[in-house]
Amino acid sequence: MAAQPQDAVIVFSSGSAVFVPKGAAANISSHLLVIDLKDHPVPPIENKTGYPLGFPRPGSTKLFENARVIVWEYRWQPGIATPMHFHDKDVVVWFLEDGDLSSTTPDGKSAVNQYTAGTVKFSARGRTHTETLVKGQQRAIITELK
Numbered sequence: 001m002a003a004q005p006q007d008a009v010i011v012f013s014s015g016s017a018v019f020v021p022k023g024a025a026a027n028i029s030s031h032l033l034v035i036d037l038k039d040h041p042v043p044p045i046e047n048k049t050g051y052p053l054g055f056p057r058p059g060s061t062k063l064f065e066n067a068r069v070i071v072w073e074y075r076w077q078p079g080i081a082t083p084m085h086f087h088d089k090d091v092v093v094w095f096l097e098d099g100d101l102s103s104t105t106p107d108g109k110s111a112v113n114q115y116t117a118g119t120v121k122f123s124a125r126g127r128t129h130t131e132t133l134v135k136g137q138q139r140a141i142i143t144e145l146k
């Protein structure tokens with residue numbers, strides 16, 4: 001891999017992550033996702049909801065943390081809702097399996113989202129919801145941006 005033009009975090013589907021500082025090169029070969037990090041970090045927003053933060057959550061594993069990111073691995077269990085939670089940071093989610101998640105907000109509004117292996121989704125901070133795996137299986141690597 002060529003020298004990175006900016007800081008980056010490399011997330012591997014095997015469940016690991018590494019930080020590559022600006023100007024460094026990483027020698028890697030695997031199924032991976034490179035997330036280039038902008039030079040202007042966005043701080044988390046204050047949680048005024050009374051709900052816990054999205055991470056850590058029961059069943060999550062912290063893979064990596066530094067001053068720029070926190071990388072988590074999480075597997076949803078069929079029919080078991082995550083606790084209602086608030087996302088104080090922007091996140092990049094890399095879905096690794098085929099499964100549908102139902103997302104429900106505190107006011108009871110619900111939507112089912114279908115994700116296939118390899119789907120990458122950016123989600124902006126400030127969301128409060130719970131998620132339930134309603135079809136298939138789902139595991140993801142979630143990168144919180146600091």
